[in-house]
Amino acid sequence: MPYISTRGDHNAVNAKTAIKRGTAPDGGLYVDPNISQHQLFAPMMAATSYQAMARIVLAALLPDYTADELSAAVSAAYSNTFDDPAITPVRDVDDLHILELFHGPTSAFKDIGLQLLPHIMAQALNPQEDVLVLAATSGDTGKAALAGFQDVPHTRITTFYPDGGVSPIQERQMLTAGGLNTTVAAIQATLMMPKPP
Numbered sequence: 001m002p003y004i005s006t007r008g009d010h011n012a013v014n015a016k017t018a019i020k021r022g023t024a025p026d027g028g029l030y031v032d033p034n035i036s037q038h039q040l041f042a043p044m045m046a047a048t049s050y051q052a053m054a055r056i057v058l059a060a061l062l063p064d065y066t067a068d069e070l071s072a073a074v075s076a077a078y079s080n081t082f083d084d085p086a087i088t089p090v091r092d093v094d095d096l097h098i099l100e101l102f103h104g105p106t107s108a109f110k111d112i113g114l115q116l117l118p119h120i121m122a123q124a125l126n127p128q129e130d131v132l133v134l135a136a137t138s139g140d141t142g143k144a145a146l147a148g149f150q151d152v153p154h155t156r157i158t159t160f161y162p163d164g165g166v167s168p169i170q171e172r173q174m175l176t177a178g179g180l181n182t183t184v185a186a187i188q189a190t191l192m193m194p195k196p197p
Contacts, residue, residue: 002063003030015062016124019117020131032061050087051078054116065123073119077148081105081115088112105147106173108140114148118155125154133157138165142184143173150179158183 001012007028013021018030032038038060045053054074059067078087084103091098104111125131135145135157142159149157159174163186166174174184 002032002034004033005029006031014064016064019062019121019124035061051075054078058120062120065120069123073116073123076119076152077116082111104144106140106143108144110141110144111147114141114144116148118149118152122152122154130154130156135159137161137174139167139170142166143170143177146174146177146179146182146184150177150182152181156181156183158185160185160187162186163188 001014003015003018004010004012005024005026005028007024007026009024009026009028013030018024021030024030040056040060045056048056051074054077055067055070058065058070058074062070065073082103082105084100087103089100089103091100101109101112104115121131131154133145133149133155135142137143137145137159138161142161145157146159149155159182161171161174161184171186177184
């Protein structure tokens, strides 16, 4: 059980529990305190596909997931959702190498993680469990989260955004999100700032 809280609660949990909870009971984030002991062979990784590399990294970080679970999650996340088979291609521009992170379904770099997380989370659930994800956004995260969780079994997502506080394109992306398990709500609020002393 490699995961403990960043806030000092050392009651370790396994990866599936950490993913289901999201945050530790003390409010911290779950981390693997032994992460520096994981060794991956870089030349071998560089010669594989993005999907194969993802399976190798996830197997090291999520030891209680089976190889079949990880393969299914990686396949669901990265097989037909990106417009470039390399997922994150590197383009040469003069003497520079540019990593492109905009080939996902919402053109946001957040697609890289938010296409995978829902499938990993769904596999962490017991067959009789469902999860509701509440998200608040002021931009790209909302649409990327909606796209990632869209129609993933046993999951639902509700995304809140500030009414008038996102761009028209971002609002349109969220309001037109598909899926039977997605909900979007604009929130009207006034931010109260404390007066300086």
